[in-house]
Amino acid sequence: MSMRTRVFRVDPKSPQAEAIAAAARTIRASGLVAFPTETVYGLGANALDEAAVAKIFSAKGRPANDPLIVHIKRFEQLRLVARDIPARARELCQRYWPGPLTLVLKKAERIPENLTAGLDTVAVRMPDHEVALALLREANAPIAAPSANLFSRPSPTSAQHVLDDLGDLVDVVLDGGPTPIGVESTILSLMDDEPRILRPGGISVEALRRTLPNLVYEPQTLAEDIAAAPAPGTMLRHYSPCARVILFSGEDDAEVYAAMRAEIASHDRAGLLAYDADAAEFSDLDIAIERLGANAEDAARRLFAALRSLDGQKVDCILARAPEKTGMGLAVWDRLLRAASGALVEVDAAPADCPMQRN
Ligand code: TXA
Ligand code: MG
Numbered sequence: 001m002s003m004r005t006r007v008f009r010v011d012p013k014s015p016q017a018e019a020i021a022a023a024a025r026t027i028r029a030s031g032l033v034a035f036p037t038e039t040v041y042g043l044g045a046n047a048l049d050e051a052a053v054a055k056i057f058s059a060k061g062r063p064a065n066d067p068l069i070v071h072i073k074r075f076e077q078l079r080l081v082a083r084d085i086p087a088r089a090r091e092l093c094q095r096y097w098p099g100p101l102t103l104v105l106k107k108a109e110r111i112p113e114n115l116t117a118g119l120d121t122v123a124v125r126m127p128d129h130e131v132a133l134a135l136l137r138e139a140n141a142p143i144a145a146p147s148a149n150l151f152s153r154p155s156p157t158s159a160q161h162v163l164d165d166l167g168d169l170v171d172v173v174l175d176g177g178p179t180p181i182g183v184e185s186t187i188l189s190l191m192d193d194e195p196r197i198l199r200p201g202g203i204s205v206e207a208l209r210r211t212l213p214n215l216v217y218e219p220q221t222l223a224e225d226i227a228a229a230p231a232p233g234t235m236l237r238h239y240s241p242c243a244r245v246i247l248f249s250g251e252d253d254a255e256v257y258a259a260m261r262a263e264i265a266s267h268d269r270a271g272l273l274a275y276d277a278d279a280a281e282f283s284d285l286d287i288a289i290e291r292l293g294a295n296a297e298d299a300a301r302r303l304f305a306a307l308r309s310l311d312g313q314k315v316d317c318i319l320a321r322a323p324e325k326t327g328m329g330l331a332v333w334d335r336l337l338r339a340a341s342g343a344l345v346e347v348d349a350a351p352a353d354c355p356m357q358r359n
Contacts, residue, residue, distance in 0.1 A: 005168045007159065012036065012176040015131045023172045024138035027052075032059060032169070034148040034162045035135050036176035037127040039100050039184050039202050040155040040304070041162050042071065042145030043170065044135070047081065050112035053144050057114065059169040061151040067117040068144045069102050069185070070124045073136035081124055081142050083108050088212070089190055095211060098128035100181055100202025104189040115144050125185055131176040147184060154304040154339070157182050161308060182301035183331045188215075200330040202300075219325070219334075242311050243271065245340040249322035250347030257281050259347045260319050271315030273306050273336075275299065278321055288313045296329035303332055307339060 008019035023033045030052040033044045043060065045052035047070045057064060070081050075093055078085060082105035089103055107122035116122050127133065136143055147155040150165040159175035186201035188208065197205060197217040209215050246263060250256040257278075264270040264287060271288040272279070279291050290306035292299035310318050320336055322344065323329040337344065 005163075005170055005173060007163070007173045007175055009175045010131055013130055015134050015174070015176065019174060020131075020134045020138050023135050023174055024140075026172045027135070027139040027141065027143060030055070031171040032056065033135065033143075033172045033174065034156075034159070034166070034170050035132055035145070035174040036129055036159075036179050037071075037132045037145075038098075038129045038179060039127075039181045040157055040179050041148040041159065042069075042127075042132070042143075043148035043162075043166070044071070044143040044145040046139070047071075047115060047142040047144040048110060048112070049141075050114055053112055053115045056144060056146065059166055060146065060149070062146065063151070064114065065117045066146075067119055067123060068115050068146050070111070070115070070122060071132065071136060071143045071145055072124060072126050073133055074126070077142060078105075078124060079108070081108050081111055081122055082106060086190055088195070092188070092211065093126070096203060097126040098133065099126070100128070100185040101125060101208075102185045102187045102199075102201075104187065104191055104198065106191075121189075121191055123187060129176070129179075131174050135174065154307045155184060157301070157304050161305070164308075178301075178305075180301070182303060182305075183328070183335060186331075192216075200334050202328075202331065204327045205330060206327060243315050243318050245307075245318045245320065245336070245343065247320055247322045247336055247340045247344045248347055249344060252347070253281075256321060256347045259345060260321070261285075263317070263319055263345075267315075267317045269315050271310035271313060271318045273303075273310065273318060273320040275321070275323070288315050292332075296323060296327055296332055299323060299332045300328045303335060 010016050010019050026033050027046050030049050032055055034041055045056050084106045102123050102125040104121050104123050107116055111122055148162045149156050156162045157179045159173050181202045184201045186203045187199040189196045189198050194214050194216045195212045205217050248256050248260050273290050275292050276294050279289055292302050323332050325333050
């Protein structure tokens with residue numbers, strides 16, 4: 001790319017007009033703009049411009065069979081990108097947009113084939129971030145944007161992460177500070193009779209079930225680690241730092257800590273990703289620890305930065321305890337499992353030593 005990358009610091013609540021104007025000009029001129037959303041930073045291009053969309057795939061090193069998400073500024077723009085929009089999609093948009101909910105719908109004719117990886121469906125969302133919305137308004141076009149990381153690296157939650165991964169492959173970076181949610185949007189397909197979660201994310205499955213009681217979510221299983229990817233973008237290996245990640249799950253704190261300590265002892269330099277309560281248990285050890293905070297919302301916000309930080313500390317292995325799969329914890333669990341490429345150690349307390357009951 002001939003042009004040097006321009007980085008603009010912007011107020012996330014009320015972005016400076018000159019920065020937005022420069023970014024919008026870049027979108028209209030088929031360039032690439034990285035911008036913050038409420039979830040993670042996106043790498044954006046004009047969604048109706050096939051050549052611009054192709055630049056996203058090549059900058060990220062993203063396989064052509066992994067479709068992108070289209071961002072829109074208001075509900076009326078949906079008709080530009082999707083067709084045969086069902087009534088329940090309208091209800092969902094009214095309730096959750098702008099926000100971290102991506103809908104998979106039938107694609108409109110004018111959406112380029114490379115954006116949807118040849119599928120006849122398209123993923124769409126309206127981001128809840130003033131910088132993203134201002135850019136969408138000023139560019140006056142729907143914007144295709146995957147997360148602005150190199151393919152298979154942890155998603156970027158700061159402008160620095162974008163620059164670390166993509167350097168001068170991007171024309172403009174709008175730096176609006178850290179992203180408030182920290183994990184990507186929930187992806188919901190409306191292509192079958194029953195609505196289906198394709199990726200847990202910023203809106204919880206429990207919240208969606210209140211609107212959609214028949215919502216289907218089939219959590220990934222370890223079997224998928226070796227199976228071919230069943231649907232676009234669902235390959236288990238994803239969000240990977242360089243170091244090997246191992247997840248530990250189990251009810252019994254003492255058993256889980258003991259298993260983690262044994263693993264730590266077998267490495268020269270282990271790293272640990274842990275909620276505050278768990279981190280305290282390892283404070284006697286000379287290891288790199290990244291705290292995920294007190295709850296699942298904290299963990300979502302910190303997870304990707306923590307993975308990048310541990311990589312920077314040159315650990316040879318990263319251990320984490322699997323979080324509860326409720327609320328935002330489900331998205332954190334999903335990203336950790338992918339970072340671990342499915343490496344999950346299930347620590348079960350030994351069965352109680354009592355005589356078998358017969359009746
Ligand atoms: O929060 C987010 O969703 C962020 C911000 C930037 O908006 N974007 C994001 O994009 O996470 P990306 O590329 O990292 O994830 C896009 C994923 C694909 O990997 C695929 O799983 C799914 O969206 N997807 C896109 N189009 C689809 C389609 N037509 N059918 C099924 N899944 C699709
Ligand atoms: Mg991504």
